[in-house]
Amino acid sequence: MDAGIVRPGTGSLRPRLQSKPGQSNRVMRSSFLANRALDLAVVLFGVSVLTFLMIRLIPGDAVAIMLGANTEVTPDRVAALRSRIGLDQPVLLQYFSWLGGVLSGDLGVSLWTRRPVSQEITGHMWPTIQLTVLALIVGAGLSLPLGVLMARLRGKAWDTALRIGSVAGLTIPSFWLGIMMILALTTLAPDWQLLGYVPFSEDPLGNIAKLLLPAVALALPILANLSRLVRSAMLDALQQDYVRTARAKGLSERRILYRHALRNALIPFVTSAGIMTGYLLGGAIVVEQVFAIPGLGRLILGAIAERNYPLVQATILVVTFAFVLVNFVVDLLYVLIDPRVRL
């Protein structure tokens, strides 16, 4: 898990805004948007090329390996599968026909079940999306009051305690925390059905109840990371002139903290929360296994076990595209919420 590396200041997806003298706001806005859109296109193109190359870069004969997982390998079957996946065509042609399919929502058919890959993915993505969003809500939601509280606790002993606490939060493996929660709860409340998944449409409360525990396990590193970020941003904001002005006006401490300082602390917070989504998606894949949730983790691990490479490839592509787009939107949000960035 990569929670440890996403830190304040390394949020590289933050928009680079430099106002040049003589440039009107409108010109800046459109050139900023054009730049970001170009970045997005380049990254999506690169991701698609790399994901496409996945099957082609497998050492040895990928087709024979795939077949070997399920049936006897005969030259006929190899040839048949090769042409079914299109591996017998020139690479460039393969890429463009694959990309054409992807862009029109056709991700191919699963090797063994012959079901459309897009159906396999949509059938497994909701638990993962729900878990990710729930963890983000829990982690980001709690980190604001926690970060503000941490900013108020000053002094050497507090600093050390907070530092150790946040490093611990960052480094507790979510999947282990999940296992320990299961262990504790099966001892304390043996009747509670902890594992599995109920679709939201069938039982909304049961759905949330089952996802809450894994979401909390998943959210802890986010909570540690974001609350620390909020704390340092708050400390920074509290030294600014406008806070001194607010104090001089005689505003209450509470109002100063939440209304003046926190608003500014929110800006790096939003960018980081966006980057966190990627961590959460990855973490969700692991935590799903602990709580027996039939999400994308189960799909991709099952696909790897039966060497269903096209399915692995498609899942990685879809999730990564989603992640890149989320970050793109967060970048644009960043510009919207910071009034100092006049576009």
Place this chain on the structure above:
Amino acid sequence: MAGKTPKSGKTPKLLIVAASAVILLVLVAVLAPWISPYDPLAQDILARLKGPSAEHWLGADQFGRDLLSRLIHGLRASLGISAAAVIVALLVGGTLGLVAAYYRGWTERIVMRCMDVLFAFPVILLAIGVIAMLGPGSGPTAIAIAVVYTPIFARLLRGPALVVAESDFVMNARAIGASDARIIFVHMLPNLASVLLVQTSLLLSAAILVEASLSFLGLGTQPPAPSLGTMLSEGRNVLLLSPWSAVFSGVAILILAFALNLLGDVLRDTLDPRLRGEQ
């Protein structure tokens, strides 16, 4: 300023604690074959699933294998794989970041674009993709983690390297005709040592967690060989019968990742006076 704690010139206590913990863990990993009480694969059927006892300090797993010995060897495997991966990522990614910062222009654009693409994948997902290609095992896991961390090192080094590349001594070195390679590795690199030290420590901590996740998913070190993630996954299967394996392997992962992260964290404050007290 209000947000700063004054620090005296002496080494912070936390730094000593974190550094000693890391050194101790590395020693345990290196000396594993000599200090572990049993062969990590030897089975003592009578001790199966039993908790801590005089013979087996941490108990035994479902095959009667001594948990302490497996934990020590697992630590060795996890730390070895993660360290190898981080070193490769550091060499490749770090060099790319330096080269990008030194040459600027198209070199920088192309290198950093490639890094952006790799960075766009969620970490675990990219690692899973690499392992799906290479097949499960400790070697592929190390390669997967190296691939995932290469763009991170490139990005982390490029920023500070840009500043160093602009400095007078680099210009002087160029004026007296030093070769590009010499400027990059002899003049620029030492000035980035503190950044490198801090980030390597932090990323190694994160790599430990990735390695454990991958092994937990059955993609890393393959049984019967011990690794902390595999032990956790084995322990999970017998969780309600005998929680010891799951508890201890998780604690070991936590201690390892915690010590490395704390070390990086304290080092950052100690080496970078601008950040002192801010975090």
